[in-house]
Amino acid sequence: MARRTARDLRSENRFEVLHALFEHGPSARQELARHTGLSPATVATIVTEFLSEGVLRVATVENNTGGRPQERLTIAPERGRIVGVDVAETYVDATVYDLALGALGQGEVALDEHENDPSYVVDGIGRAIEAAVADGGVEPKHLLGVGVSMPGHVHPDAGVSVFAPNWDWHDVRIEELLAKVLPAPVYVDNPLKAVVLSEMWFGIGRVVDSMAVVNLGTGVGVGIAIDGALLRGATNNAGEWGHTLLQLDGRPCRCGRRGCVESYLGAPGLHTTLAEIDPDHPTLGQPRQRDFVEAVADGLDAGDPALKELTLRTSRYLAAALGDLVNLLNIPSVTLTGWTSTALARWLVPAVRDELPDHVMPGSLPGLTVEPSRVPGNAVALGMAAFTLQQFLTRLGLGSPAGIRPRPDPEP
Secondary structure (H helix, E strand, O other): OOOOOHHHHHHHHHHHHHHHHHHHOOEEHHHHHHHHOOOHHHHHHHHHHHHHOOOEEEEEEEOOOOOOOEEEEEEOHHHOEEEEEEEOOOEEEEEEEEOOOOEEEEEEEEOOOOOOOHHHHHHHHHHHHHHHHHHOOOOHHHEEEEEEEOOOEEEOOOOEEEEEOOOOEEEEOHHHHHHOOOOOOEEEEOHHHHHHHHHHHHOHHHOOOOEEEEEEOOOEEEEEEEOOEEOOOOOOOOOOHHHOEOOOOOOEOOOOOEOEOHHHHOHHHHHHHHHHHOOOOHHHHOOOHHHHHHHHHHHHHOOOHHHHHHHHHHHHHHHHHHHHHHHHHOOOEEEEEOHHHHHHHHHHHHHHHHHHHHOOOHHHOOOOEEEEOOOOOOHHHHHHHHHHHHHHHHHOOOOOOOOOOOOOOOOO
16 A cells, blocks of 8 residues: 555545535535544645635625634635536436536437447547537536546546447547547546445435445446545456356356346346346337336336336345445445436335345344435536546646546656
């Protein structure tokens, strides 16, 4: 483990102050010191830096009887605009935010899941961003940065999509491709890191410091935070829980193995399970994955018995896989996010809670919660916007937090 320097600590302190403002809203310096546990002198120095760069502004001035007027500080939303982009195998969803990460506009573009050329994906990203910027009434010159989440294994230090199995991508320099067509600096990362950051800043992370954020869609993975720190792993590949083993010699997985969690809990896995239950079920005829999952939700509303059985089997698969995760990490909180979770959570979550005691060791079960995410909007896009805000502050010379590595200087 690298030795932490005084500069690292200063960077973390800055983001503690920023995080406190996101969580508690306009705050006085004394309140920020209390919320963060930092000394009043440290908070005063950080606030001065932020004010000088226009990142913060004075929201109100309160006159106290017999004392100095007290300034309440807030993040300055008008300082600029940031775009967060969620790229999946079947869609691109872009949201434009102000500097306080308030959503201003949204745009979505469908992708053909069988089309894997990088230029096709880059074009879809560009069109989704254009739609979001237009929807938000934002001028491109006001964009401070664009954060783009890419599926698969991503190296954010180099802006490279190392491995995206559904597209058969290997070492695609996606950040360079995007930088040629986008009007602002680009930061690329993995959706599992984005969803856990959004929960740390805007969701369950306001209550607990350790969590697993399970993302269910075409693929399956988990973002992990331990003691308030985002877990990346040696090569930014932590969280590939979807490619852990659920059943020995089970279904083939797109990663090349058999029996992976994803082959049972990803949208194609749900399709396979329903085909096992009822090969002639009309829902199997839906042409797109998201249409299929929405049709499953509609059928559950109507009481379809085959879809009830699908939910029961899927909840058992999910509970067994979550049991392994909880037993390994002893985490107190599991949050479900992603478009499959959004569509099916009201049936899956209660069933998973019922099943979990059969899969979790007794010492890890007390206090364990399983909940759908309450992060507003698209959690991946919001997390990527938060990463991009961190990058922007780093470019201002205000440091880089522990959750994101400083970008190396380019070679001459």
